[in-house]
Amino acid sequence: MVPGGKGLHLSGARFSVLYQLSYPFEKAETIARHICYEQTVEFPEDLIEEGEIKDSLVGKIESLRETGEDTIQAHISYALEVTGMEFTQMLNTLFGNISILPGIRILDIILPEEIMPLYKGPRFGIPGIRNLLQIHERPLVCSALKPLGLSSSELAEQAYQFAAGGLDIIKDDHGITNQIFSPFLERIHRCCDAVQEANSRYGTKTLYFANISGPAKDIFRWAYRAKEAGAGGLLITPGLIGWDVMKTIAEDNSLALPVMAHPAFTGTYVQSKTTGISHEVLYGLLMRLSGADISVFPNYGGRFSFSEKECRNIISGCTKPLLDIRPIFPAPGGGMTTERLSELIDFYGSHFVMLIGGGLHRYSNDLIKNSKHFMTEVIKSVP
Amino acid sequence: MVPGGKGLHLSGARFSVLYQLSYPFEKAETIARHICYEQTVEFPEDLIEEGEIKDSLVGKIESLRETGEDTIQAHISYALEVTGMEFTQMLNTLFGNISILPGIRILDIILPEEIMPLYKGPRFGIPGIRNLLQIHERPLVCSALKPLGLSSSELAEQAYQFAAGGLDIIKDDHGITNQIFSPFLERIHRCCDAVQEANSRYGTKTLYFANISGPAKDIFRWAYRAKEAGAGGLLITPGLIGWDVMKTIAEDNSLALPVMAHPAFTGTYVQSKTTGISHEVLYGLLMRLSGADISVFPNYGGRFSFSEKECRNIISGCTKPLLDIRPIFPAPGGGMTTERLSELIDFYGSHFVMLIGGGLHRYSNDLIKNSKHFMTEVIKSVP
Numbered sequence: 001m002v003p004g005g006k007g008l009h010l011s012g013a014r015f016s017v018l019y020q021l022s023y024p025f026e027k028a029e030t031i032a033r034h035i036c037y038e039q040t041v042e043f044p045e046d047l048i049e050e051g052e053i054k055d056s057l058v059g060k061i062e063s064l065r066e067t068g069e070d071t072i073q074a075h076i077s078y079a080l081e082v083t084g085m086e087f088t089q090m091l092n093t094l095f096g097n098i099s100i101l102p103g104i105r106i107l108d109i110i111l112p113e114e115i116m117p118l119y120k121g122p123r124f125g126i127p128g129i130r131n132l133l134q135i136h137e138r139p140l141v142c143s144a145l146k147p148l149g150l151s152s153s154e155l156a157e158q159a160y161q162f163a164a165g166g167l168d169i170i171k172d173d174h175g176i177t178n179q180i181f182s183p184f185l186e187r188i189h190r191c192c193d194a195v196q197e198a199n200s201r202y203g204t205k206t207l208y209f210a211n212i213s214g215p216a217k218d219i220f221r222w223a224y225r226a227k228e229a230g231a232g233g234l235l236i237t238p239g240l241i242g243w244d245v246m247k248t249i250a251e252d253n254s255l256a257l258p259v260m261a262h263p264a265f266t267g268t269y270v271q272s273k274t275t276g277i278s279h280e281v282l283y284g285l286l287m288r289l290s291g292a293d294i295s296v297f298p299n300y301g302g303r304f305s306f307s308e309k310e311c312r313n314i315i316s317g318c319t320k321p322l323l324d325i326r327p328i329f330p331a332p333g334g335g336m337t338t339e340r341l342s343e344l345i346d347f348y349g350s351h352f353v354m355l356i357g358g359g360l361h362r363y364s365n366d367l368i369k370n371s372k373h374f375m376t377e378v379i380k381s382v383p
Numbered sequence: 384m385v386p387g388g389k390g391l392h393l394s395g396a397r398f399s400v401l402y403q404l405s406y407p408f409e410k411a412e413t414i415a416r417h418i419c420y421e422q423t424v425e426f427p428e429d430l431i432e433e434g435e436i437k438d439s440l441v442g443k444i445e446s447l448r449e450t451g452e453d454t455i456q457a458h459i460s461y462a463l464e465v466t467g468m469e470f471t472q473m474l475n476t477l478f479g480n481i482s483i484l485p486g487i488r489i490l491d492i493i494l495p496e497e498i499m500p501l502y503k504g505p506r507f508g509i510p511g512i513r514n515l516l517q518i519h520e521r522p523l524v525c526s527a528l529k530p531l532g533l534s535s536s537e538l539a540e541q542a543y544q545f546a547a548g549g550l551d552i553i554k555d556d557h558g559i560t561n562q563i564f565s566p567f568l569e570r571i572h573r574c575c576d577a578v579q580e581a582n583s584r585y586g587t588k589t590l591y592f593a594n595i596s597g598p599a600k601d602i603f604r605w606a607y608r609a610k611e612a613g614a615g616g617l618l619i620t621p622g623l624i625g626w627d628v629m630k631t632i633a634e635d636n637s638l639a640l641p642v643m644a645h646p647a648f649t650g651t652y653v654q655s656k657t658t659g660i661s662h663e664v665l666y667g668l669l670m671r672l673s674g675a676d677i678s679v680f681p682n683y684g685g686r687f688s689f690s691e692k693e694c695r696n697i698i699s700g701c702t703k704p705l706l707d708i709r710p711i712f713p714a715p716g717g718g719m720t721t722e723r724l725s726e727l728i729d730f731y732g733s734h735f736v737m738l739i740g741g742g743l744h745r746y747s748n749d750l751i752k753n754s755k756h757f758m759t760e761v762i763k764s765v766p
Contacts, residue, residue, distance in 0.1 A: 001744065001748055002529075002530060002533065002537075002541075002744060003533060003537055005532040005533065005564075008532060008563075008564060009563065039558075040530075040531055040558065041529065041530030041531050041532065041558075042527075042529060042530065042531075042556055042557075042558060042740070043529055043530040043740070043741055044741040044744075044745075047741055047744045047745065048530060052532070053530060053531075053532035053533075057531065057532045081562055081563055081564070082531065082558075082562070083562075084560050084561045084562035084563070084597075086560060086561065086597050086598050087598065088560075088596060088597055088598060088620075088623045088624060089558065089560055089562075089597070089623075091623055091648060092557070092558055092596075092620070092623055092647055092648065093558070095648060096557070096558065096620070096622075096623070096647030096648050097647055097650075098650075099622075099647065099648050099649060099650030099651050100646060100647075100649075100650030100653075100654075100681055100687050100688075100689075101650070101687060101688065102654060102688050144425075146385075146424065146425060146426055147385060147423075147424030147425065147426040147431060147436060148423055148424050148425075148436075148440065148465065149388040149391060149424065149435070149436035149440045150385065150386060150388065150436075154385075154386055158385075173425055174425075174475070174479070175422075175423065175424075175425060175465075175472065175475055175476070175479065177467050177469060177471075177472055178467045178469065179464055179465070179466075179467035179472075180391075180392065180464055180467070181388075181391060181464070213471060213475075214467075214469050214471055214472070215469050215470065215471060215627055215631070216625060216627040216628045216630070216631040217631050237471075237475070237479070239479075239482075240471040240472075240474055240475055240479070240625075240626075240627075241471060241625050241627065242599060242623075242624050242625025242627075242628055243623075244598055244599040244623075244624065245599045245625055245628070247599070248598070248599040248600050263483060264475055264479030264480055264482065264483075265474055265475065265478060265479050265482050266482060266483075267480075267481075267482030267483030267484070268482045268651050268652050268655075268658055268659045268660075269651050270483075271483075271485060271655065271658045271659075272651075272654065272655050272658070275651055275654045275655070276651045276654075277651075298483055304483050304484060305483075305484065305485050306483075357425070357426070358426055358427040358430055361384065361385060361427075361430045362427075362430065365384055
């Protein structure tokens, strides 16, 4: 037996999670109760003396609801103090050990006001990015500098042409960091200069997002270097560098740069219908909580496999009311063409960032012309 | 069209990945070819001019082999330079975007000698940890300080008793970091002192591993504080803090502490048979590459769901020859009892770390006695 906990001084504030349990209803309570212990004390119930730990620190089943055959929604709440007001421990409480158990999927997260000190949230969000670009009505358009293997001058030339053609945002491809073909510092300086030159010559306001998703020992320094070089934002892949690393960079007041989050290495979390984390939570809520202003994901009907419903859920996660945390731009990508423009605007409305990659290179070798053409089509397509 | 790449100065060194594709054989080549492009240039093949990028930088299908109905093993190699000699970009190349595609699972990674500058590997590994503890023949025994909610004094009292009872390793529970019940600095000082006192009084050599899996802004500082306080090792959860953060800490020569890696938040990667990353790669190879000396995972037959085969694969990943990278301890946990000792030793041999949690508290309230009893049983069980 271990002591039951005394004088824990719990505030009473709790956050909660809606889990989908793919189990028969008879087993659901056992599984839910197991989650309550596994995600907090990770200790056998019968070996803890009676007291505050069992009464308040262990997770609480708020409700269990059968929503389909062998499908239960379990609403479980946790004392805010379990997280130690750390984002890493919040992720751990949501899904740490139970990520290893079959049949448990996170559908939603419900946060109390009292959690706000933990989250500055996205610094810009939809209103802040629109304000920077002075574009208030239409979807934004973003393209990537690629492919890997081009030199910094070649990538900077692309950046110049995209900016001259009026794209709103240009980002490094997420696989380009500091390879010998285009070392980080060289590239960001050339690309920042190219975009600034195009902006001042053509009167555009294009923002260049530098990819800083590199080694742990370099990433903060790279973020500062990108800022000094004049980058308009940062591209970050939280699945590669760590969610709290992204959050820390996004919340850094000396940087104060918009953050675009890339989904690489996280796809497995959403792939199964019965385990992992829902599209809405992963690419919506968790991205917002960790400070992203723009959340990249593969559009339905592209080369990946998200359904329309899943994309709609991502829109919801990016934009639904969540305490004082700003809504952020969903940024669907993959297989974008002018032919699909009106369909996409019908689907996403005006508040999204359209990622266009290879498609922009298809019309001709003149990227200024291609970009202008695409932007004209976008503006025409807005109702 | 984009340029085809000139003067890339590729060394010719390549690393490769064995992917399982859950697709009909007719589609396998298309999928494999898609992986080659998606994981490197992420650009349409027909829009890249002929040249070195297509010839050498894009992934190469080395072989395709049907291993079952709608199951193909695709061996794909990548130029070492794609990674920029960064671990984050290596993970990205292995599985970044294709983590979002269905039916692709990593089965193995094959590394060339030339990759060694990127990896110092585990500093201690099995031989180093055995050397620290001066225990060469039998499995090691580790327990966790818990549950969350106890005070630092209560946890330190547990640590004292476990050490006095002769356990080899004591770790913080992975959910205990810096909560108000037991703030980080207070806890590590009390626990380090308690273990040192027990060691000098009872002649034991117990190592205390402090959990530093906290906020990005604190984690390096915490690692140093733990070292100063006299911790014998660090507990790190790479799924929460980032794989390269763990690697950087493990490779830090001023720290030079053994690292135990915890699997929380990573379970989803192994859960599906058709997507994600194999048990062998995730809890074996990737843990070694990112510097862990001990890899924690749920034992078969415990409260999680790993099979005997999956646990055997983890042993393989932890110990099979891999360049000059040391073998590391597999550390199965969950539901350990004295009754299962000989079964576990039959299964794992002598080179593993046995994690025992609640089980140690079950015999009596005297943890010194319980620990001694358990250690005696372990020693008796070794053939």
